[in-house]
Amino acid sequence: MSSQDLESLDVEAIRQQFPILQREFDGQQVVYLDNAATTQTPDPVVNAMSDYYREYNANVHRGIHHLSQEASIAYEEAHDRVAEFINADGREEIVFTKNTTEAENLVAYSWGLNELEPGDEIVLTEMEHHASLVTWQQIGKRTGADVKYIQVDETGRLDMDHARELITDDTEIVSAVHVSNTLGTVNPAAELTEIAHEHDAFSFLDGAQAVPNRPVDVDAIDADFYAFSGHKMAGPTGIGVLYGKRELLEEMEPYLYGGGMIRKVTFEESTWGDLPWKFEPGTPPIAEAVGLHAAVDWLEEIGMDRVRTHEEALAAYAYDRLEAEDDVEIYGPEAGSDRGGLVSFNLEGVHAHDLTSIMNDHTIAVRAGDHCTQPLHDKLGVPASTRASFYVYNTREEVDELVAALEDARQLFA
Incomplete structure (x- = not known):
């Protein structure tokens, strides 16, 4: 990526919409590189939510009064807007959940628990987030279905030859992460779905790290289910999205019950x-x-192609800077079109948690641990890694600060 790629966005103007990025600790301005966990929320999103509470706060689908009608329209229009954003076929295919994890559980319990039986197979990948891995693992235990894993090769990519061997006529569902939250790998979502469909299996894609930072078209991917979270795409916490093909959702039984979801009792x-x-x-x-509606509007005003270009350019720059350090090990594919906007790494002789603490001394926010991918870290042979993840408001200068802070860690642990 060239410097022009980063200059395609007015990053400074974007940053002005995030007061939190102006905060200082001990005279040092925050460098926020923990976006794979949660992105920051711009003023237009905060204002939209504030307007709701100030002007038309009411419950939906329950009242004839004006406020309830306004709230109901806003709530329904949010479904429409999200459907448009990912090219779903209408609001009927968009279910709001608390987060990606709940969306995974919804499908696992509503579909998996009722449809799977001994002899069936669930195919995951070795880079799955615990939201997928643990959920389907437990469904396998309850139903007797076997859980199998597509291998990750030495470059941090899925072994697609192994995928074709593993997915058979006994496979009932293939659940895969679209973009790895640890390796940054952008997986071939449409190809995985195509292989699943060749064996009459369903596909579920965890798009928590994809929808926030690249164009996603669920119709083109042909995914049966697709999930993502609002708080990773400049939206609020507490809301996620499950996309499901209408005919599948119509056949599925709900797994949560109560008011608002009934026709007759x-x-x-x-x-x-x-x-x-x-x-x-x-x-x-x-x-x-x-x-979430406001966040989608905000992102589309920027342009998802530009968001992707900016993130890939920052990730490539960070990768190159870190790769030049002899005592840094980077995990996942080399920088390029199949790596998303994050870099996980370790500094020789320094535990990831210690390194993250030192980064915090420089007011640099990164994340350390297994990133909810313990089995993947076991495969990598490391207990934890440090992850720097980027969004539209991050800059090359912030990457430079990250790399410069490594010297403090070297000196402390020399």
């Missing part, structure tokens, strides 16, 4: 409401949906 039985409401019982995340 008697003392003997209940019937369910229309999509997507049958999967959204109780008072939903109304303010969060308003915020």
